[in-house]
Amino acid sequence: MSEEICIRAENTNDEKAITDLTIAAFKTLEISNQTEHLIIEALRKANVLTLSLVAERDDCIVGHIAFSPVTISDGTIGWFTLAPVSVAPTLHKQGIGSALIKEGLTQLKAKGAKGCCVVGHPEYYNRFGFINPDNLGVENVPKEAFFSQKFAGNEPEGLVSFHESFSIDGF
Numbered sequence: 001m002s003e004e005i006c007i008r009a010e011n012t013n014d015e016k017a018i019t020d021l022t023i024a025a026f027k028t029l030e031i032s033n034q035t036e037h038l039i040i041e042a043l044r045k046a047n048v049l050t051l052s053l054v055a056e057r058d059d060c061i062v063g064h065i066a067f068s069p070v071t072i073s074d075g076t077i078g079w080f081t082l083a084p085v086s087v088a089p090t091l092h093k094q095g096i097g098s099a100l101i102k103e104g105l106t107q108l109k110a111k112g113a114k115g116c117c118v119v120g121h122p123e124y125y126n127r128f129g130f131i132n133p134d135n136l137g138v139e140n141v142p143k144e145a146f147f148s149q150k151f152a153g154n155e156p157e158g159l160v161s162f163h164e165s166f167s168i169d170g171f
Helices: 012-026 036-045 096-110 164-169
Strands: 006-009 051-057 060-072 079-087 115-119 146-150 158-162
Touching (some): 012 060, 012 079, 036 164
Parallel strands (some): 079 115
Antiparallel strands (some): 051 060
């Protein structure tokens, strides 16, 4: 098996593989409600899946990342969320998730995004330039689990709301 990873935009032929991968990736995580695949499907159906990338190894999808727009209570526009990101369970800690995040942020910036936020593990997202902002957050999410990264413009202030597709998971 090759160690070479190719990152590319998803296409319609990838949808089942992304669903299967996402289910497998979150299956054993205690913090998961096992709805991540449903969120991706709902974002896709609502046509708000701004950026959806897959990582392939040997023509097999082994990773996926999704970006969609958020609403910020101060009216700031051009911000997105990174969620979810999935890697095949047998391939964790091989840099696939990191490669997807880095490439996704690069492409998001190239599309003119002003910033990105994510809810996630406190020790993980700092390495990609995310910080725990003082004046930005999500209702019912601990400060240490919410991260943002400003690409351009002013730092937003207020509450972030995810697309209604995330209501499947309680956000």
